[in-house]
Amino acid sequence: MLSRVADSLYWMSRYLERAEHTARLVDVELQLWLDQSPETGAGRWRFLLEGLHAPGAKGAVDAAKLMNALVFSRTNASSIVSCIATARENLRHVREQCSSEMWEQLNRLYLNVMQTSPDEAWMVKSHGFFRAVQEGTHLFQGITDATMSHGEGWQYIQLGRYVERTDTLASLMEAHFKRNAQPAEQVVESAEYLEWVALLRSCLAFEAYCKAYTAEIRPLRVAEFLILTPEFPHSVRFSVDRINAALHVIGDLTERREKSPTRIAGRLRAQLSFSQIEEIMVQGPHAYLENVRSECAAIHSAIHEIYFDYPIESEMAS
Amino acid sequence: MTATALPSRSRVQPSFVRYQFETAYDEMFSAPGVPREHYQALHRTLLGLPQEELLKRQQAADLTFLHEGITFTVYGSKEGTEKIFPNDLVPRIIPSIEWAKIEKGLTQRLTALNMFLRDIYHEGRILSEGLVPRELVYSCKHFRREMRGLNVPRDIYVSICGTDLVRLPDGNFAVLEDNLRVPSGVSYMLANRKVLKRVFPTMFRDYGVWPVDHYPQALLATLRSLTPENCQYRQDPTTILLTPGVSNSAYFEHTFLAQQMGIELVEGRDLLVHDNVVYMRTTAGLRRVDVIYRRVDDDFLDPLCFRPDSILGVPGLFNAYRAGNVTIANAIGTGVADDKAVYAYVPEIIKFYLNEEAILPNVPTFLMTNGKHRNHVLQNLEKMVVKAVGESGGYGMLIGPHSTEQQREEFRARILAEPRNYIAQPTLSLSCAPCLIDGEVESRHIDLRPYILMGEKVTLVPGGLTRVALRKGSLVVNSSQGGGSKDTWVLREGNGEDRVAKIPSFERKAG
Numbered sequence: 050m051l052s053r054v055a056d057s058l059y060w061m062s063r064y065l066e067r068a069e070h071t072a073r074l075v076d077v078e079l080q081l082w083l084d085q086s087p088e089t090g091a092g093r094w095r096f097l098l099e100g101l102h103a104p105g106a107k108g109a110v111d112a113a114k115l116m117n118a119l120v121f122s123r124t125n126a127s128s129i130v131s132c133i134a135t136a137r138e139n140l141r142h143v144r145e146q147c148s149s150e151m152w153e154q155l156n157r158l159y160l161n162v163m164q165t166s167p168d169e170a171w172m173v174k175s176h177g178f179f180r181a182v183q184e185g186t187h188l189f190q191g192i193t194d195a196t197m198s199h200g201e202g203w204q205y206i207q208l209g210r211y212v213e214r215t216d217t218l219a220s221l222m223e224a225h226f227k228r229n230a231q232p233a234e235q236v237v238e239s240a241e242y243l244e245w246v247a248l249l250r251s252c253l254a255f256e257a258y259c260k261a262y263t264a265e266i267r268p269l270r271v272a273e274f275l276i277l278t279p280e281f282p283h284s285v286r287f288s289v290d291r292i293n294a295a296l297h298v299i300g301d302l303t304e305r306r307e308k309s310p311t312r313i314a315g316r317l318r319a320q321l322s323f324s325q326i327e328e329i330m331v332q333g334p335h336a337y338l339e340n341v342r343s344e345c346a347a348i349h350s351a352i353h354e355i356y357f358d359y360p361i362e363s364e365m366a367s
Numbered sequence: 368m369t370a371t372a373l374p375s376r377s378r379v380q381p382s383f384v385r386y387q388f389e390t391a392y393d394e395m396f397s398a399p400g401v402p403r404e405h406y407q408a409l410h411r412t413l414l415g416l417p418q419e420e421l422l423k424r425q426q427a428a429d430l431t432f433l434h435e436g437i438t439f440t441v442y443g444s445k446e447g448t449e450k451i452f453p454n455d456l457v458p459r460i461i462p463s464i465e466w467a468k469i470e471k472g473l474t475q476r477l478t479a480l481n482m483f484l485r486d487i488y489h490e491g492r493i494l495s496e497g498l499v500p501r502e503l504v505y506s507c508k509h510f511r512r513e514m515r516g517l518n519v520p521r522d523i524y525v526s527i528c529g530t531d532l533v534r535l536p537d538g539n540f541a542v543l544e545d546n547l548r549v550p551s552g553v554s555y556m557l558a559n560r561k562v563l564k565r566v567f568p569t570m571f572r573d574y575g576v577w578p579v580d581h582y583p584q585a586l587l588a589t590l591r592s593l594t595p596e597n598c599q600y601r602q603d604p605t606t607i608l609l610t611p612g613v614s615n616s617a618y619f620e621h622t623f624l625a626q627q628m629g630i631e632l633v634e635g636r637d638l639l640v641h642d643n644v645v646y647m648r649t650t651a652g653l654r655r656v657d658v659i660y661r662r663v664d665d666d667f668l669d670p671l672c673f674r675p676d677s678i679l680g681v682p683g684l685f686n687a688y689r690a691g692n693v694t695i696a697n698a699i700g701t702g703v704a705d706d707k708a709v710y711a712y713v714p715e716i717i718k719f720y721l722n723e724e725a726i727l728p729n730v731p732t733f734l735m736t737n738g739k740h741r742n743h744v745l746q747n748l749e750k751m752v753v754k755a756v757g758e759s760g761g762y763g764m765l766i767g768p769h770s771t772e773q774q775r776e777e778f779r780a781r782i783l784a785e786p787r788n789y790i791a792q793p794t795l796s797l798s799c800a801p802c803l804i805d806g807e808v809e810s811r812h813i814d815l816r817p818y819i820l821m822g823e824k825v826t827l828v829p830g831g832l833t834r835v836a837l838r839k840g841s842l843v844v845n846s847s848q849g850g851g852s853k854d855t856w857v858l859r860e861g862n863g864e865d866r867v868a869k870i871p872s873f874e875r876k877a878g
Contacts, residue, residue: 051637052648141436142613145626149435156436201650303651356650364653365641 050201054143056357058202061139062209065155068132069186070217071101075119075129076179077250084243099224100251101217103127113172120178121167129182130162148196151189158185201302204295208352211291215345218285221251222275223338231330232268245271252283272334273326285341286321292348293318303356310351317344383414385809391796392534393810394459405462405858412570413457413801413808422806425456428562437558438619452555453851455802456566459813459833460574466857469532469540470827472727473819475717477528480545480704481821482720484524488514488700493719499712503736506787507709508757509548509702511665513672517689520593524698526822527586527660529553529832532727532815534798541728543795543814545713547705548697549662552832552852553582553818554620557627559854560830576856577829582818583627589822590658593694604657607633607647611663611679621662635663640683643690658694665699707756707790708734731793735786744791745782748775751791752842753782766842768794797842802835802853812836814844815855829857 078097085093094115103119122128126135137159144152165171165178190210197203225248226232229241237245245266249255252275261278262270278284293314300306321341329337388399395406402410413421432438432451461469486492487504494501504510529550531543560579564571587606594604610621612634625632637647638656646653661668667677672685687693703709711732714725733740733751744751748767755763765778782789797812804811817831833855834844844850 050650051631051633052650053634053637054631055650138613141618143632144436144619144622145632152436153434157434160433299650303649305651359648361639361641361648361653 050205052357052359054146054202055205056353057139057143058146058205059209059352059357061136061143062206063213064132064136064139065186065189066210066213067127067217068129068136069183070214071119071127071129071132072179072182072186073253074101074221074251075116076176076183077247079175079179080250081243081247085240096224096228099227100221101127102220113167116172116175117167121165133159133162133182146202148192150192150196154185154189154192158182158189161185201299204299204302207291207295208299211288211295212345212349212352214283215285215288215292216342218252218275218283218288219338219341219345221248222272222285223335223342226272226334226338229268232272232334234267234269236265236267242266248275254281254283257281269326269330272329276329276338277321277324277326279322289314289318289321289341296348296352299356305355308351308355310348310355313344313347313351317341317348383808385804385807386801387810389796389799389810390536391812392536392538392798394534394798394800394813405460408570408574409458409460412567418806421456421803424566425803425806428454428456428566431562431565432558435558436619437555453835453837454555454559454562455811455835455837455851455853456563457801457803457808458563458567458854458856459800459815460856460858461815463858463860465540466829468726469817470829472540472542472725473528473530473817473827474825475721475723475726476530476542476545476713477525477819477821477825479717479720480547480713481522481524483716484698484701484704485522486720487703488524489516493716496719498715498719499709503706503708503712503787504703507703507706509665509700509706511700511703513685514698514700518691519698520595520694521822523593523821524701525704526589526593526696526820528819528821529816530819532817533730533795534815536796536798539728540815541730542713543730544707545705545710546816547701549664550816550818551617551620551662552816552834554623555852556818556828556830556832556855557582557623559832559852563854571856574856575859577859579828579830582828583624585820585826585828586624586660587628587630589820589826590660590694590696592822592824593696594657595691595694597690597692598657599655600657605655606658606660607631607656609633609635609638609659609661609663611635611667615662617662624660630660635679635681638681638684640681640687643683643687643692645681645684645687645693656693658696660696665702668695668699702757707732707754708736708787711790730795733791735782735789735791740791741782741786745779748779750794752794753778753789753791756788756790764843766794769842794842797836797844800833800835800853802837804837809839811839812842812844813853830855 074097078093081093094112098115101119103125118125118128120129123131125131137155140147140152140155161181171178193203193206225244229244245268246255249258249271254275258271258274261274274281274284276285279286279290281287296311296314297306300308300311388396395402395410397403429451432454438451483493487494493499494504525547527550529546529552531546532540533543534540556579590606591604594601598604607630608621608625608628610618610632612618615621622632631647633647639646639648639653645656645659647656663679666674667679669680669682669684670677671682673680684693685699688695688699710729711734714729717723717725733744735741735744744753748765749770751767753765753767758764765774767775797814799810800813801808802811813833813835815831815833818828820826833853835851835853836842836844837851838849841849
């Protein structure tokens with residue numbers, strides 16, 4: 050597979066994951082806003098920006114402007130519309146690599162969001178928009194899995210999605226833990242309860258959590274669930290497992306299994322597999338998640354260096 | 368000059384109310400209200416469909432094009448550069464007997480043009496004989512001195528060709544232009560067919576139309592038959608499609624063809640040359656490339672050899688080509704044979720190499736280098752179509768009857784300044800065909816671009832791209848100038864009665 054093609058598929062997938070993540074977070078925030086007192090509400094916006102690692106987290110925040118920046122702005126490369134447009138552009142560069150159904154779906158999603166404008170009417174029914182973005186990306190994933198051959202290209206799509214997911218999940222939790230008291234075993238009440246539920250919902254994890262631990266919200270268990278559960282698709286460990294699986298297949302296909310991406314990802318995976326939540330709390334969840342993010346960044350650079358943009362000289366010598 | 372399609376207005380069916388007749392040949396009607404035999408069933412179908420139904424089907428088709436992203440890019444236009452290529456739902460029908468002549472004529476023409484290219488880049492017999500003026504060839508901006516003495520596989524320079532045909536008022540086809548460099552549009556031929564089969568399935572089956580869907584496979588076979596001598600694995604050469612990239616107007620087509628052929632779509636930056644061997648950069652390391660179907664113009668192929676400012680090409684590609692380590696299709700320097708001034712000599716070229724008369728005639732052409740021709744043209748500019756010799760895609764053109772005084776003056780000055788750069792042709796009334804405009808059937812001017820492949824054998828896919836000048840009265844069919852296209856049906860024998868189980872006979876050994 051051409052390096053440029055792999056690069057485009059990887060980024061396409063990352064951008065789409067980012068769009069979905071942002072849509073989910075903003076949607077959850079808007080719902081939560083309704084339940085909160087005005088003062089807490091204003092504070093939450095800042096938290097949202099921190100969770101997304103977006104600029105402008107300082108100073109007063111205007112809801113309409115913020116919404117525009119996160120959803121529609123074309124100057125913010127991480128806004129939902131920008132992400133979907135960039136994802137589409139990436140796929141357009143490698144259209145012949147994906148199935149026609151995939152292209153059609155992404156193109157439809159793109160045309161749909163491009164038609165939307167941030168006016169009064171939109172603010173009222175914005176929930177529908179965020180749902181459409183999330184459904185659109187889920188549909189794209191489903192179509193990808195059902196119609197594209199699960200070869201090397203598909204693996205880069207997996208890789209992009211889970212690298213992005215690991216990073217965004219870790220960012221979100223980092224911001225959350227920074228803001229709230231050290232997660233404890235006790236069940237939380239009212240105001241705090243809303244915050245923890247919002248975190249779960251932001252990771253699509255509320256229902257799955259309830260199945261595992263009932264509706265009693267115990268912060269320590271929430272943290273455990275989101276970081277260490279191997280079965281839940283929006284947990285850090287699940288995402289890192291997937292990164293590993295994809296890198297192994299790619300490594301075999303390209304005879305590059307011994308190289309650095311596999312090694313770094315394996316190290317991170319081992320760490321997550323054998324960690325206990327109590328230990329993490331002693332070490333400090335903030336530091337732990339920061340380490341996850343920096344390892345994730347290292348995996349990203351290694352993929353780039355080994356598969357996308359390697360020096361020609363080394364290849365000629367071998 | 369004009370009359371409505373049906374004799375009396377009271378009996379007129381709604382869909383043909385606005386249909387106009389002109390002096391041009393009408394594809395559907397032999398006389399007002401009298402459809403030609405092969406168009407009768409289509410005529411009945413159109414009459415039977417209410418306007419809303421026609422509109423609905425057209426909208427469904429447009430939506431398909433938009434969702435599938437079957438678009439092209441218009442250069443120099445400000446609002447959204449990606450546009451759908453307008454598709455017209457009424458098919459254009461060509462009876463088998465007419466197609467047989469087209470097929471023979473185009474095979475003959477391409478065979479002769481390939482011999483001509485081989486000759487001018489080697490001995491230059493035709494130039495020594497004085498049949499084609501030496502200065503005409505050497506002054507052509509697409510003539511590549513670098514190609515002198517270089518042998519190409521099978522002596523085939525042009526392996527992919529899309530010739531523009533027009534139907535003259537007497538009903539005969541004539542060649543308007545040879546496109547021998549990087550002809551485009553074949554993906555629209557396939558897309559139109561796909562959409563039309565969905566919109567008119569029953570009529571399509573009843574008509575007995577030759578399929579066109581095997582074009583990508585035929586193209587791949589053609590490319591592979593041109594594998595270079597030095598290829599390591601001759602049974603399985605690595606074939607790629609080289610595109611200028613996503614901003615090129617035909618990018619959709621590049622992705623489409625690469626996908627349909629199952630080959631890599633490659634940009635210049637994916638390739639590199641080392642020791643005169645071309646490699647592409649893959650995730651598993653560098654891989655040797657044997658055959659390049661290039662959709663990049665000569666000028667941009669290799670910055671070391673042609674334009675030094677090109678970033679679309681691959682440094683060193685030409686040397687690898689010269690060394691016989693890679694095939695480039697079409698070959699470099701084929702543009703000299705589709706120069707619009709050289710075009711005027713094609714009938715003589717055919718006679719010289721094949722000792723045959725041209726089966727498909729040329730359109731009368733005036734050379735601006737010839738004083739007599741030039742004076743005639745300058746005196747009759749408002750009746751002429753003036754074209755720049757090296758341009759394509761409808762750029763750099765003057766349509767006399769639709770021009771302003773100022774435009775004519777501008778062209779007059781340009782012709783006098785650079786006579787070699789222009790030719791003129793009398794304004795042709797291209798044939799008319801029924802088209803669906805806002806739910807009604809109207810007549811519009813059309814041309815025909817069949818696609819010819821030449822490798823181990825000659826393959827003509829029975830069909831082609833029928834381009835439509837969608838603006839009323841317009842004669843310009845180019846997609847970049849507001850043209851559209853429609854599906855082209857080539858009928859099997861006897862209007863389809865004996866259409867069962869017949870293998871296409873449209874392939875023949877190259878002469």
